[in-house]
Amino acid sequence: MTRNPGVAVIDQDSASRAEIQKLLALSGFAVLGEAGYGIEAVSLAKETGPDVVVISIEEPVVRALQTVEAIADLLPQSPIIGYSTLRDPGAMRKAMQAGVKDYLVSPVKEEDLINSIHAVLAQEERRRARMAGEADEPVAAGTVITVFGAKGGIGKTTIATNVATALVQKTNQSVVLVDLDTRFGDVAILMDVPVERSIADLAVPEQEITREMLQECLYLHNTGVAILPAPIRPTDWRNVHAGHIERVVGLLAQTYDYVILDTPGTFNDIVARALELAAMVVLVATVDMASLKDTLLALDMLRSWNFPQEKVKLVINATNEASNVQPQEVKRMLGREVFWSIPYDRSISTATQLGMPVVVAKPQSRAAESLVEMAYALSGVRQERAQKSKEPQKNGFLSRFLGTTADEKTEVTVE
Numbered sequence: 001m002t003r004n005p006g007v008a009v010i011d012q013d014s015a016s017r018a019e020i021q022k023l024l025a026l027s028g029f030a031v032l033g034e035a036g037y038g039i040e041a042v043s044l045a046k047e048t049g050p051d052v053v054v055i056s057i058e059e060p061v062v063r064a065l066q067t068v069e070a071i072a073d074l075l076p077q078s079p080i081i082g083y084s085t086l087r088d089p090g091a092m093r094k095a096m097q098a099g100v101k102d103y104l105v106s107p108v109k110e111e112d113l114i115n116s117i118h119a120v121l122a123q124e125e126r127r128r129a130r131m132a133g134e135a136d137e138p139v140a141a142g143t144v145i146t147v148f149g150a151k152g153g154i155g156k157t158t159i160a161t162n163v164a165t166a167l168v169q170k171t172n173q174s175v176v177l178v179d180l181d182t183r184f185g186d187v188a189i190l191m192d193v194p195v196e197r198s199i200a201d202l203a204v205p206e207q208e209i210t211r212e213m214l215q216e217c218l219y220l221h222n223t224g225v226a227i228l229p230a231p232i233r234p235t236d237w238r239n240v241h242a243g244h245i246e247r248v249v250g251l252l253a254q255t256y257d258y259v260i261l262d263t264p265g266t267f268n269d270i271v272a273r274a275l276e277l278a279a280m281v282v283l284v285a286t287v288d289m290a291s292l293k294d295t296l297l298a299l300d301m302l303r304s305w306n307f308p309q310e311k312v313k314l315v316i317n318a319t320n321e322a323s324n325v326q327p328q329e330v331k332r333m334l335g336r337e338v339f340w341s342i343p344y345d346r347s348i349s350t351a352t353q354l355g356m357p358v359v360v361a362k363p364q365s366r367a368a369e370s371l372v373e374m375a376y377a378l379s380g381v382r383q384e385r386a387q388k389s390k391e392p393q394k395n396g397f398l399s400r401f402l403g404t405t406a407d408e409k410t411e412v413t414v415e
Contacts, residue, residue, distance in 0.1 A: 005121060008048055009034045010041045010067060011056035016106075020054060020083070023110045029117065037067045045071045050078055052117050057084035057095050057103070065098040072099030077128070079120035083108045115308055141253040142174075145260045145378065146278035150294030152265030154286045155317040157186045158348060158358075159371070160262040161225075163282075165357040166375035168224040173257035173379070176218065176226040180245065180274055181264040182237045185230025192355025193219045193227055199248065200231040203239035206247040214251055223360060226256065242273035249277050258379075267301075275302070280378065281312050285334075286319050292333050299334065309336075313378070318344035340374045343367060 007029050011017035021031050032048040035041045045053060053071055057064045068080055082100040084091065092103045101120045104112055147160040157179075164177040178199070179187035188195045197217045202209050219227045228248070231237065252259045261274045275281060281302075285295040295314075302312065314336060321344050331338065345367035351358035359368045376383045 004028055004030045005051040005117060006030045006032045006048065007052045007054055007117070008032050008041075008044055008050035009054050010037065010044075010071075012036045012058065013056065016056060020108065020113075023108065023113055024054075027110060027114050037063045041067045042070050042074060045075055045078075049075065052120065053078055053080045054113075054117075055080060055082055055100075056106075057082040057086065057091065057100070061086070061091065061094070065094060068095065068098040068100055077124060079124050081113075081116050081120060083113075111303060111309060114306060115310075118306055119308070141250075142255070142257045142259055143279045144249060144253060144277050145258060145280045145282060146263060146274045147260065147282045147284065148263050148271070148275060148298070149265055149284040149291075150298040151291055152183070153319075154265065154284050154291055155319055155342075155348075156265070156284050157181070157190055157262050158352070159282065159284060159315065159317065159342070160260055161187060161190050162357045162359050162368075162371040163375045163378065164225045164258070164260045165223045166359050166372045167258055167379060169359070170372060170375060170383075171379050171381045174226070174255070175224075175258040175260060176228065176252050176256040177260045177262065178228045178248070178252070179230035179262050180270055181230055181262055182268065182270060183234055183264045183266065185232075185234075187227060187262055188229040190352060190355065191221050191223075191225070191227060191357070193221060193229065195229045195232050198229045198231040198236070199244075200236040200240060202244060202248060206243045209244070209247050209251065211251055211255065214248065223357065228252075237270075240270070242269045245270055245273045246277065249274075275307070278311060282378075283312050283314050284317055285314065286317055287330065292330065296334055299336070312336075313339035315339060315374070316341040318342060320344060340370075340377065342370050342374070 007024055009017055009020050009024070009031060011020065011034070017034050021034060024031050032050050033044045035044040041055070053075070055064065055068060068082070071078070072080060079101040080099055081102045081104065082095045083104040083106050084095070085106045087105055095103055101123065102116045104116060147156045149156045160177060164175045167173060168175045177187060179185045181187070199217065201217050202213060214228075217228055219229065221227055249259055249261070261278070263271045263274055283295065283298065285291045299312070303309070314334065316330070316338050318341070343366045345358070345365050347362035347365035348358050348367050351361035354361050358365060359371050362368050373383070
């Protein structure tokens, strides 16, 4: 769509309706009209033919759902987004059954509304392409995880190598680690592998890159992680561009369960493509002021792209024992929840000197246990209890650091 999507707002409450219209207008959407439930809403939908309908699901819920059903029948190609103060699964399920494509909990955030509209429109576009026989045949694809940070020296490569190793060894799934650091490219050093071939050897016309060519450039580490290293000399990146990255990642995702992309502490076209291709972005920050400031700018940049915020997993990496930032300031400064926090541990330095991931070199260390738990959290695989009587351990460093209880999704059982 070249024009801004047209949106109709349905809500019995005039104040709530005005607030939604304000959010839509600020976000650049064209508000085609507003109405209450019933005949008024159906008449508006028929007259304006909106691209998207945004409707409040409130008591009397039966009237709201009748309105949803009527609009869904009238405009089957216009996705409907519901928003409501009702949080129970039953209400959500009934709304979905009536025809709602997405369900937002009130008060609605501008970011969530924007992302929802773009998501349902993209879903409808794919549906139309499938119906017209224009969609590409789907292929099996692994999960792409991009490890990203707004500056260097914050431990991105350490996290990438350890999470890759933990995923292979703990979940028994296949993992390939791609070094996209166009400045330093330290994956090979941290994993102690020689670099005779690298991603620079794939700098040919993208369509000519084959699985066989890729396999010739991969190294299988003794941990089980496949590695596509960066070239030794930064100048060798001059012929590699974003199109190469998309082709390489696409082919690898057809072979491996996880494709982990390690990126530099700078921003360029290759990093932008690595972010676009990601199913999840591990956004790494440390607790010093410079890192937090740069991380806030990175979050703002992603929002300006309308990047799905649910893909971003904020990880705090404690690279030293001291910090000039008070614990309670972190969440306030960044304006979002911390997905994971890795404690400071000298074992990481020891493992680096050995050319081994800390989850292998020092598996009982605090950092290793935290990184293994983080890999489980990213994978969605539940860690088996070693003993039924053993209590789940929380990410204690995060609790101490933020002065709050870690999010429930970070609760795991350490084997």
